């Protein structure tokens with residue numbers, strides 16, 4: 001390979017739509033409305049339309065989006081929030097920061113989602129929220145989660161940071177975008193996300209107009225009218241420049257999803273029959289937009305496989321090497337090794353291979369050839 005293989009090729013993605021992006025950037029700079037400029041309003045409206053949702057609120061990043069969601073739902077210190085033990089730390093961090101108590105549950109070995117069959121084991125009279133994480137680009141089983149949440153009057157925040165553009169498929173065949181099904185959906189526009197900007201960014205989605213107004217206020221110092229602070233808020237804004245970029249890129253999101261799905265399908269057919277490598281499972285209730293193509297490597301060979309790929313010049317990532325309940329910072333909640341065996345095992349087995357919108361055939365062929373050789 002002449003050029004280094006990348007996990008994500010953001011440069012080529014930019015070059016493909018450079019004139020449009022450059023114009024959007026130039027216009028935003030010329031306009032000089034760097035904070036809450038017209039591009040932010042335009043992007044909010046585009047995001048709302050794309051997702052077919054009542055309210056969209058932009059903010060500074062996906063972690064803030066989670067915090068604003070929990071504040072908007074009036075979660076109070078001491079309240080309990082259920083989260084999967086296998087997720088990115090941001091999902092849990094905000095719970096801890098707000099003085100809430102994370103209640104971890106295990107995940108499903110094949111789809112990596114929160115194991116909804118275990119929800120009722122941890123629900124107590126202090127439980128106020130469940131956060132399904134649509135990990136790696138595929139929706140959790142929302143109907144199963146909603147049924148339990150409704151029964152116990154618990155709110156649902158969908159962590160959609162990795163799954164923008166993915167669609168949940170209801171049992172009757174109808175579809176809804178990830179992040180628009182629970183009470184609030186949160187997302188991140190971190191550059192490597194499926195809809196990524198050129199820095200940090202985030203958003204919240206809700207079908208509840210009143211809640212939408214409230215979270216909009218919270219993201220903006222708790223004010224609706226300047227200097228009239230109705231509620232305690234935060235300062236979390238999406239920059240005008242980022243909104244301008246995102247508004248252009250949103251127009252390509254479906255193409256981006258299709259490009260990732262094509263790469264995934266090619267990996268699938270090449271790896272399907274390999275012994276020792278499990279390709280990512282597809283849930284029947286979701287489309288998959290492959291923010292990551294994450295395989296499970298059996299027989300304790302994951303790290304050996306990772307080193308082998310590195311020798312061949314193929315990057316890979318382990319999302320995530322340690323489950324949240326065993327992270328040093330979260331030991332205060334008293335969990336121990338063995339509490340969530342599937343999450344713990346996945347941390348030893350998972351590996352994510354390069355996948356992005358600009359994957360070239362010769363590069364993917366090289367990756368495939370080397371992966372296949374390892375398991376032969």
Ligand SMILES: Cc1ncc(COP(=O)(O)O)c(C=O)c1O
Pocket residue numbers: 061062063064087088090091133159161162187188189190200201202
């Ligand atoms: C599942 C999940 N939740 C939340 C976040 C936080 O998003 P951000 O990095 O924009 O704060 C991320 C980002 O990687 C994520 O993957």
